[in-house]
Amino acid sequence: LIIIYSSGIDVVKPSETTFSSHHARLFSLHNSLFSDPWNPSAIYFCDREWNIGKVSMAKTGKPEQWDSFFQVPDAANLRLKPSRFNVSVSFSSSKLAVVVNGADKLYLLETEDRHKQNKWKTLLTMTIPLAGQAGVVVDSVRWTEGESHRVECLLASVEDVEGEVKEKHRSPWITVLTWVTLLSVDEKLWNVERTRRLEGSHPIEYASLDRKGTSLYIASADEFKMIEDTLKAVVNDETLDVSRQETPRSLYTWCQSPHDLTLHLTIPEGLTKANLNVDISGNRLEISVKNGVNMIKGSLYARVEVNSSTWTLDDRRLEITLQKLEESMWPNVIEGDTRGELVMSQEQIDIIHEKLIHLTSDDWNPNPEIKEKPYNSQMLEECDAVDEGMIMMRIDGETHQISHKVISGNQFLFTVSIDPDSMAALCLRHDVDAFLWQPSQTISTDTAPWDHIGVLNAIGYVIASKQQRRFCTCSPNMSVAVIAESQRHVYLYRQKVTVTTPLRNRKTGQQVSSVAKQQVLALDCTPDIILGIRVTNSKIFVATEQKVFVYVMTSDTS
Numbered sequence: 001l002i003i004i005y006s007s008g009i010d011v012v013k014p015s016e017t018t019f020s021s022h023h024a025r026l027f028s029l030h031n032s033l034f035s036d037p038w039n040p041s042a043i044y045f046c047d048r049e050w051n052i053g054k055v056s057m058a059k060t061g062k063p064e065q066w067d068s069f070f071q072v073p074d075a076a077n078l079r080l081k082p083s084r085f086n087v088s089v090s091f092s093s094s095k096l097a098v099v100v101n102g103a104d105k106l107y108l109l110e111t112e113d114r115h116k117q118n119k120w121k122t123l124l125t126m127t128i129p130l131a132g133q134a135g136v137v138v139d140s141v142r143w144t145e146g147e148s149h150r151v152e153c154l155l156a157s158v159e160d161v162e163g164e165v166k167e168k169h170r171s172p173w174i175t176v177l178t179w180v181t182l183l184s185v186d187e188k189l190w191n192v193e194r195t196r197r198l199e200g201s202h203p204i205e206y207a208s209l210d211r212k213g214t215s216l217y218i219a220s221a222d223e224f225k226m227i228e229d230t231l232k233a234v235v236n237d238e239t240l241d242v243s244r245q246e247t248p249r250s251l252y253t254w255c256q257s258p259h260d261l262t263l264h265l266t267i268p269e270g271l272t273k274a275n276l277n278v279d280i281s282g283n284r285l286e287i288s289v290k291n292g293v294n295m296i297k298g299s300l301y302a303r304v305e306v307n308s309s310t311w312t313l314d315d316r317r318l319e320i321t322l323q324k325l326e327e328s329m330w331p332n333v334i335e336g337d338t339r340g341e342l343v344m345s346q347e348q349i350d351i352i353h354e355k356l357i358h359l360t361s362d363d364w365n366p367n368p369e370i371k372e373k374p375y376n377s378q379m380l381e382e383c384d385a386v387d388e389g390m391i392m393m394r395i396d397g398e399t400h401q402i403s404h405k406v407i408s409g410n411q412f413l414f415t416v417s418i419d420p421d422s423m424a425a426l427c428l429r430h431d432v433d434a435f436l437w438q439p440s441q442t443i444s445t446d447t448a449p450w451d452h453i454g455v456l457n458a459i460g461y462v463i464a465s466k467q468q469r470r471f472c473t474c475s476p477n478m479s480v481a482v483i484a485e486s487q488r489h490v491y492l493y494r495q496k497v498t499v500t501t502p503l504r505n506r507k508t509g510q511q512v513s514s515v516a517k518q519q520v521l522a523l524d525c526t527p528d529i530i531l532g533i534r535v536t537n538s539k540i541f542v543a544t545e546q547k548v549f550v551y552v553m554t555s556d557t558s
Contacts, residue, residue, distance in 0.1 A: 007048045008546050009531055012086045012102060020173040022158040025203030026085060026136060029156075031471065033532035033543050034089040037420030039114050040476075040536040045543060046087040050075035052099065052120070055541065055548050063550045070109055070120040072101050084134040092151050093142040094420075096123075100137040100155060104128050108151060108182060108190055124190040128155060129178060129197075138177075138207045139424070150193070151182040152213040156204060169201040176200075177207060177224065179216060179397070196397065197228035205390060205412040208423040208439065215403070216395045217439045217449075219412060219426060223391060226400035234400045250341035252296065257345070258327040261304075263320040265295065267313075278311045278320065280304070285334065287318070298334040302326065392426075394439070394449050406448045410435075413463055414472040418453070425453060427474070429460035436478065454478040457516065459493060466491070471533045480553065482535050488528040490521040490542055492553075523549060 034044040042056035051068035085102040099107045108124040135157035155178040183193035206219035252265040279286040287296040308323035394404040410428040425438040434456040440449040471484040481493040496514040532543040540551040
């Protein structure tokens, strides 16, 4: 079933002068078909005249096109802007939609019942606070508390930075998430109640708002930090990430043997032996400047032989040798003092190496008869390679802090909306399979706020093998996974297809009632570049520059 556009889909090409991995990720996230969670039988698109149109299934079972529910203003001028993104659409509720023009404007629209063909009415037009950069809408949700109605909008943009911000992020480009809260009492007059801004050194893989507007869920290679809130002051560390801070220099270093311990300390410039005080007692050590500050002071881990303990000063280097009363290895020098760094001697390193030598070999396989064969990296295929780790985090909208964080080594595959009342789910590769995870409805401090909701068998391996893939997704009921290449081909992977003839498992002999099947769709059109894809439980919508293909998998009544 094919629908032919009157003017074609609007597509923005990345700028050749200002382009980074952040831009590439935002462009790759764009799907030219916008799904309506409250009306799965319809999809929306933006044509070259910037009209928001719709393709839906009529009662006759055939697709029909509706040209314009809303036209984004100032299309002619905005097309000339070199750094804009694509027009993006998000449905906040069954009667509200948010449109961002890919540049600097956000429109809150009243759509009424979208099963009918009503023109959309503009409730609010606002200039997006994106520091002059273009942006897209990632998510939006409407919720009500008492007599107050709110629409939470999450916008993503890329910003070029300089100076301290550039040094802090170690990049001239950052991804900015702008969290805008719109408020209304009568649902007719809307205004901006609150704006929050988050920054990240890496692009987002996933971002979704809590359905009550209390928190934000993000998946990215690095943490995002809240840096601005128009209602509450944001208190953050000056540094972007504790893990990136330079390790503070130790005050002193020390090494030991079972018999003695040697401590080295660099004293301040200008001090001499005359104004330095070193006091060694049986179970205590004190190093200080006469009539000044204490540098080291406290109880030793164990007792020492005072008469055999010595100290010397060479230029600024103070060396103290403590003779242990009893042979032992100390975990630290001063009880409760963590400012010292233990340095192993070469003799100790050699002893450790000697103890571990039986676990190593100069040969690849010194014992070929061993039961557990050694791991061979040559058995890996190219598609087994995975990306770097990812951080899945929940950021509280009031405290501005990360309340939950999961560090995952699993490869991100795609995002999919399961139902309109829940946040979008994200799909991660687990070995050869793909697991779907969804933010939990209940938050606990003891567990990660992600629920495992389904598995797509073997899809993780299949997706990794498709080097030309452009879109990956699955149906809301997870019965079929779909991979669309950048051109022409769409692959369907049905998880369970009922067999009509008797079939048995070769190994167990057990009768099988269903099998998995693969189908390939080849688009018959020119140009055949795939710009968008949406999958429902019964249909697949595929968009090219001039056509929308509708493939019916099952009837809606089946």
